[in-house]
Amino acid sequence: MVARPESCWPTHCLSRPMQRFLQLLRSNWLTWTGALLTTLSAMAFVTSWLYLSLHGQSHGAYAGLFVFIALPGLFVLGLGLMPLGWWLYKSQLTARLQRVQEKPMRLWRLLGVLTLANFALVGTGGYEALHYMDSQQFCGTVCHTVMSPTYAAYVDSPHANVACVDCHIGPGVGSFVKAKWNGMHQLFGVAFGNYRRPIPTPVHQMRPANEICTRCHWAERPVADRVEVRSHFDDDEASTESVTAFVTKIGGTGADGKAHGYHWHADPRHRVTFVATDDRRRTIPWVQYVGPDGKERIFTIDGVDPAQPPAGERRSMDCIDCHNQPSHRYQSLDGALDTALAAGTLPRSLPFARKVAGEVLQKQDWPREGTAAAIEQHLLGHYGKAGTVTAEAKTAIATASQTLAALWLRNVHPAMSITWGTYPQFHTHVTMDDKPTGCFRCHDGEHVDQQGEPITADCNACHTVLAEREKDLSVRQKLGFGAK
Ligand code: HEC
Ligand code: HEC
Ligand code: HEC
Ligand code: HEC
Ligand code: HEC
Known part of the structure; x- marks a missing residue:
C-alpha cells in the first residue's frame, strides 16, 4: 500500500486511475475546456434544479430557460468537446497515455462509470427540459412579444388552467415529434424576427378537436335550454340601455336518441364537411351534409356547381369550427x-x-x-x-x-398587428367587414341544395328571441330577472 501524501489537495487524494484520468483530460486545451464546462454546468444544474424543485414551479420564465435549456446545453457541449480534443490532438494523447502507463482496463472502467453518470444527468436534464417546454409558462411567455396577446387572452379564459400542450399537442409519439419540430422552426423564426403578425389562425397542425376536447367534455351531453338576458347600449349622449333576451338551445343528444339545438352538430352521426376558400375559414361556398341515414345533401351558394367543390381547404366540421376561441378569448x-x-x-x-x-x-x-x-x-x-x-x-x-x-x-x-376583430369568434353570428361570421357563414339562407332548400336560417331553429334591443327595460322584470 502506498502512503498518501500529507497534503491531500487538490488531486493527490484521488485514486490513481482517477489521477491518471485527470492527466488525460489535461492532454490538450480543448478536452480540458470541455471537462470544466461539463463539471461546472452539471454542478450548477443540480443545485438550481434542487432549488427550483424545493421552491415549486413559481420561477420566472427566464430562470426556467436558463436551468432547463441553457445549462443542459452547455453540459452536452462540454461532453462533446472532450473526445473532439482527443481526436484533434491525437499525438498529445498518445504521449500522455504512454506516460501514465495505467492499465487500460481500469481506465475503461472509470470512463464507463463516468459515462453512465453523464447519461443519468443528460437524461434528467433532457426530461426536465421537455417537461419545462410543455409548461404554460414556456409556451406563453418566453417569446414575449409574439405570444403575449395569445397568453393574455388565455389566462382570462375558462381554460386558463388547461396546459397549452393538452390542446395543441395530443398524446402519442407522432404528434410529439411533429410539435418539437415545429417548435424548432418557431424558435428560429422568433430569433430572426421572421414570423407572421398576427399569428395566423386557423392553426393547421392542430389535431381534430373531437379528440382533444372530448377528453374532458361529453360531446352529446344534453344541456337544458336557458334564458340569456343581455344589456346593450347606444352611442347617444345618455348611452341609452336596451335589453336583449333569448332562450338558447344548446341542446345535445336527448333521451329520445335525437340531437337537438346547436349541439345537433356535436352528434357524430351528423357529418358536415365544407370547403373554405379563404385562409380564415370565413368564406364557405360549398357544404356537404351526410345524415344518420347515409343520405347526402350538398348546399352551395349561387354559381357554384355542387358536383365540383371549389379549390380551398376541405374540412370536417368539429368543435373548433364554432368554439374557435375556447382558450384565447379576444373580446369584440x-x-x-x-x-x-x-x-x-x-x-x-x-x-x-x-x-x-x-x-x-x-x-x-x-x-x-x-x-x-x-x-x-x-x-x-x-x-x-x-x-x-x-x-x-x-x-x-x-x-x-x-x-x-x-x-x-x-x-x-x-x-x-392585432386589434379589435382580428380574431373573430365563431360561436355566434355577427357581421364583420360586411360579411357574416360564425353560424351565418352557412346558415344565411343563401346556401341551397339541389332542390333549392336552404341550410336553415329559421331563427327558432337555434333560439327563441324574447326581446331584441328593447328600450322598455321592464321586460327584465317580466322575465323574472329583477329591476335594473
Ligand atoms: C382548450 C384548448 C386550448 C388551450 C388550453 C390552448 N389553446 Fe391555443 N388554440 C386553441 C384553439 C382551438 C385555437 C384556434 C384554432 C383554430 O382556429 O384553428 C388556438 C390558437 C392558438 C394560437 C394562434 C393564435 C390565436 O390566438 O388564435 C396560438 C399562438 C396558440 N393557440 C398558443 C397557445 C398557448 C401558448 C397556449 C398556452 C398558454 C394555448 N394556446 C392553450 C386551443 C387551445
Ligand atoms: C383538460 C380538460 C379540458 C379540455 C381538454 C377542454 N376543456 Fe373545455 N372546459 C373544461 C372545464 C373544466 C370547463 C368549465 C370551466 C368553468 O366553467 O370554469 C370547460 C368549459 C368549456 C366551455 C364552456 C365555457 C365557456 O365560457 O365557453 C366550452 C364551450 C368548452 N369548454 C369548450 C372546449 C373545447 C372546444 C375544447 C377543445 C378545443 C375544450 N373545451 C377542451 C375542461 C376542458
Ligand atoms: C355548431 C356549433 C357548435 C359545435 C360544432 C359545438 N358547439 Fe359547443 N356550443 C355552441 C354554442 C353556440 C354554445 C353556447 C355558447 C357558448 O357557450 O359558447 C355551446 C356551448 C358549449 C358548452 C357549454 C355548455 C353549458 O353547459 O353551458 C360546452 C362545454 C361545449 N359547447 C362544448 C363543445 C364540444 C366539446 C364540442 C365538440 C364535440 C362542441 N361544443 C361543438 C356551439 C357549438
Ligand atoms: C360549415 C357550415 C355550417 C356552420 C358554420 C354552421 N352550421 Fe349548423 N348546419 C349546417 C348544415 C349543413 C346543417 C344541416 C342542414 C339543415 O338542417 O338545414 C346544419 C344544421 C344545424 C341545426 C339543425 C337544424 C335542424 O334541422 O333542426 C342547428 C340547430 C344548427 N345547424 C346550429 C348551428 C349553429 C348554432 C351554428 C353556429 C354556432 C352553426 N350551426 C354553424 C351547416 C353549418
Ligand atoms: C344557426 C343558428 C342560428 C340562427 C339560424 C339564428 N341565430 Fe341568432 N344566435 C345564434 C347563436 C349561437 C347566438 C349566440 C348565443 C350566445 O352567444 O350564447 C345567437 C344570438 C342572437 C342574438 C343575441 C345577440 C346579442 O345581441 O347578444 C339575437 C338578437 C339573435 N341571435 C337574433 C337572431 C335572429 C333575429 C335570427 C333570424 C333571422 C337568428 N338570430 C338566427 C344562433 C342562430
Whole structure:
C-alpha cells in the first residue's frame, strides 16, 4: 500500500486511475475546456434544479430557460468537446497515455462509470427540459412579444388552467415529434424576427378537436335550454340601455336518441364537411351534409356547381369550427363596451360615454406603460373642452380610464398587428367587414341544395328571441330577472 501524501489537495487524494484520468483530460486545451464546462454546468444544474424543485414551479420564465435549456446545453457541449480534443490532438494523447502507463482496463472502467453518470444527468436534464417546454409558462411567455396577446387572452379564459400542450399537442409519439419540430422552426423564426403578425389562425397542425376536447367534455351531453338576458347600449349622449333576451338551445343528444339545438352538430352521426376558400375559414361556398341515414345533401351558394367543390381547404366540421376561441378569448369592441357599461366600470354619467370610449379603444398608439394615465389626460382634455370638469366627472373619468386601459392592453397589440376583430369568434353570428361570421357563414339562407332548400336560417331553429334591443327595460322584470 502506498502512503498518501500529507497534503491531500487538490488531486493527490484521488485514486490513481482517477489521477491518471485527470492527466488525460489535461492532454490538450480543448478536452480540458470541455471537462470544466461539463463539471461546472452539471454542478450548477443540480443545485438550481434542487432549488427550483424545493421552491415549486413559481420561477420566472427566464430562470426556467436558463436551468432547463441553457445549462443542459452547455453540459452536452462540454461532453462533446472532450473526445473532439482527443481526436484533434491525437499525438498529445498518445504521449500522455504512454506516460501514465495505467492499465487500460481500469481506465475503461472509470470512463464507463463516468459515462453512465453523464447519461443519468443528460437524461434528467433532457426530461426536465421537455417537461419545462410543455409548461404554460414556456409556451406563453418566453417569446414575449409574439405570444403575449395569445397568453393574455388565455389566462382570462375558462381554460386558463388547461396546459397549452393538452390542446395543441395530443398524446402519442407522432404528434410529439411533429410539435418539437415545429417548435424548432418557431424558435428560429422568433430569433430572426421572421414570423407572421398576427399569428395566423386557423392553426393547421392542430389535431381534430373531437379528440382533444372530448377528453374532458361529453360531446352529446344534453344541456337544458336557458334564458340569456343581455344589456346593450347606444352611442347617444345618455348611452341609452336596451335589453336583449333569448332562450338558447344548446341542446345535445336527448333521451329520445335525437340531437337537438346547436349541439345537433356535436352528434357524430351528423357529418358536415365544407370547403373554405379563404385562409380564415370565413368564406364557405360549398357544404356537404351526410345524415344518420347515409343520405347526402350538398348546399352551395349561387354559381357554384355542387358536383365540383371549389379549390380551398376541405374540412370536417368539429368543435373548433364554432368554439374557435375556447382558450384565447379576444373580446369584440361592442361586447367589451357593453359589458363595462352594464357593470358600471365605464360610468354612463359621462356624456356620450360609449361613443367616446369606443374612440379611445380604437386608437392604436397609447403607450403600453402608463396607459391609464395617458387615457385619463385625454379624457380630461376632451370633457374639459365642453366646460369645467366637475369633481364628480373627475372621479368617473378616473374609473373609466382604468377600465379602458385594461381593455386596450388586453385586446390591442400593435406590435403583432392585432386589434379589435382580428380574431373573430365563431360561436355566434355577427357581421364583420360586411360579411357574416360564425353560424351565418352557412346558415344565411343563401346556401341551397339541389332542390333549392336552404341550410336553415329559421331563427327558432337555434333560439327563441324574447326581446331584441328593447328600450322598455321592464321586460327584465317580466322575465323574472329583477329591476335594473
Ligand atoms: C382548450 C384548448 C386550448 C388551450 C388550453 C390552448 N389553446 Fe391555443 N388554440 C386553441 C384553439 C382551438 C385555437 C384556434 C384554432 C383554430 O382556429 O384553428 C388556438 C390558437 C392558438 C394560437 C394562434 C393564435 C390565436 O390566438 O388564435 C396560438 C399562438 C396558440 N393557440 C398558443 C397557445 C398557448 C401558448 C397556449 C398556452 C398558454 C394555448 N394556446 C392553450 C386551443 C387551445
Ligand atoms: C383538460 C380538460 C379540458 C379540455 C381538454 C377542454 N376543456 Fe373545455 N372546459 C373544461 C372545464 C373544466 C370547463 C368549465 C370551466 C368553468 O366553467 O370554469 C370547460 C368549459 C368549456 C366551455 C364552456 C365555457 C365557456 O365560457 O365557453 C366550452 C364551450 C368548452 N369548454 C369548450 C372546449 C373545447 C372546444 C375544447 C377543445 C378545443 C375544450 N373545451 C377542451 C375542461 C376542458
Ligand atoms: C355548431 C356549433 C357548435 C359545435 C360544432 C359545438 N358547439 Fe359547443 N356550443 C355552441 C354554442 C353556440 C354554445 C353556447 C355558447 C357558448 O357557450 O359558447 C355551446 C356551448 C358549449 C358548452 C357549454 C355548455 C353549458 O353547459 O353551458 C360546452 C362545454 C361545449 N359547447 C362544448 C363543445 C364540444 C366539446 C364540442 C365538440 C364535440 C362542441 N361544443 C361543438 C356551439 C357549438
Ligand atoms: C360549415 C357550415 C355550417 C356552420 C358554420 C354552421 N352550421 Fe349548423 N348546419 C349546417 C348544415 C349543413 C346543417 C344541416 C342542414 C339543415 O338542417 O338545414 C346544419 C344544421 C344545424 C341545426 C339543425 C337544424 C335542424 O334541422 O333542426 C342547428 C340547430 C344548427 N345547424 C346550429 C348551428 C349553429 C348554432 C351554428 C353556429 C354556432 C352553426 N350551426 C354553424 C351547416 C353549418
Ligand atoms: C344557426 C343558428 C342560428 C340562427 C339560424 C339564428 N341565430 Fe341568432 N344566435 C345564434 C347563436 C349561437 C347566438 C349566440 C348565443 C350566445 O352567444 O350564447 C345567437 C344570438 C342572437 C342574438 C343575441 C345577440 C346579442 O345581441 O347578444 C339575437 C338578437 C339573435 N341571435 C337574433 C337572431 C335572429 C333575429 C335570427 C333570424 C333571422 C337568428 N338570430 C338566427 C344562433 C342562430
